[in-house]
Amino acid sequence: MSSHDQYLESADGTRLVVRRLGAxxxxxxxxxxxxxxxxxxxxxxxxxxxxxxxxxxRRGYGPSDVPPGTKSFKDETADLITVIEAARQSSGTPVHLVGASYGATLALHTTSADPRDVRSLAIFEPPLFAAGAEITPLLDRYRSAFERDDAEAMAAALNDVTRVPAEIVAAFAAAAGDRRPDPVEARRSAIGWLHDLEALAEDSTDIARWSAISVPTLLLAGVDTWEPMPTTMRTLATTIRAARHVVWPGQSHFVTMTAPTLVADALRQFFAEISA
Incomplete structure (x- = not known):
């Protein structure tokens, strides 16, 4: 199915690139x-x-702009509101907002800040445990490795942020073999991670703040994702009282890549149920 890219300008002038497809x-x-x-x-x-x-x-990830200075969730919430407003104006109807991982945390921030154009919220495994003061030394480690372009040290710092078990890290390394990522893409990803860590370091681990979210909400998770994600998701499910909580057997934090049909079907079913 064909898609097209368009540019939007956020409140502070940051240029965002958005890919659109379907009707x-x-x-x-x-x-x-x-x-x-x-x-x-x-x-x-x-x-x-x-x-x-x-x-x-998202800002910090090409081809969108990479603004100077540090990034915060306030910046990205303004960005996402710009996208949501454009989608609302184009279609005439409120949007279904879906986020994965860090994008799920951003979706929580945005829905909490301005739910007017959000018809529903679906989030997959936001790393709500990876925030605040304990992230700061990891951010410093990552920034130092980034500045000297040390991919191994960057990866090690990120593993400490995400708490991926050593055996999973080793399995990914074995699967990659001798393949090396495209250097341009790798640097783009590294820059984005740096800015995401900046926002996480300024954020809070307080899950109770999401209790005011009242739009229809779907929480998605994989049984095989490592702690503390399962505990985090259970806490979130009791915090957003109207939320539906789906946990997929045999899936982990990478389900959007490993089982996209499963994800799409769950979303489509959720959208249909709240629209009935």
Whole structure:
């Protein structure tokens, strides 16, 4: 299915690139750390048969702008509101907002700040435990490794942020073999991670703040994702009282890539139920 990219300007003048495809009620898909315009592609292909899908590249991730200075969730919330307003104006209807990982945390921030154009919220495994003062030394480690272009040290710092178990890290390394990532893409991802860590270091681990969210909410998770994510998701499910909580057997934090049909079907079913 064909797509096209368009430019939007956020409140502070930051230029955002958004990929659009499909037709129907609008869905905004927000990517996680290290991602970009491609992150939701496989899920979007399924959804676009009956929805208009909007996929922004978040600030800090090319081809969107990489503004100078440090980044905060306040900046990105303004960005996402710009995207949501554009989707609302284009379609005439409120949007289904969907976020994965860091993008899920951003979706929580945005829905909490301005839910007017948000018809529903679906979030997959936001790393709400990875925030605040304990992230600061990891941010410093990462920034130092970034400045000397030390990919191994950057990866080690990120593993400490995300708490990926050593055996999973080793499995990924073995699967990659001798393949090396494209240097341009790797640097783009590294820059994005740096800015995401800046925002996380300024954020809070307080889950209770999301209790005021009242739009229809779907919480998605994989059984095989490591702690503290399962505990975090259970806490979030009791905090957002009207939320539905789906946990997929045999899936982990990478389900949007490993099982995109499963994700798309769950989203489509959720959208249909709240629209009935």
């Amino acid at each position: 129907g009620d609008p869905v905004v898909l927000v990517h996680g750390s290290g991602g970009g315009l491609h992150s939701w592609a496989a899920v979007a292909e399924h959804l676009a048969h009956d929805h208009e899908v909007w996929m922004p590249a």
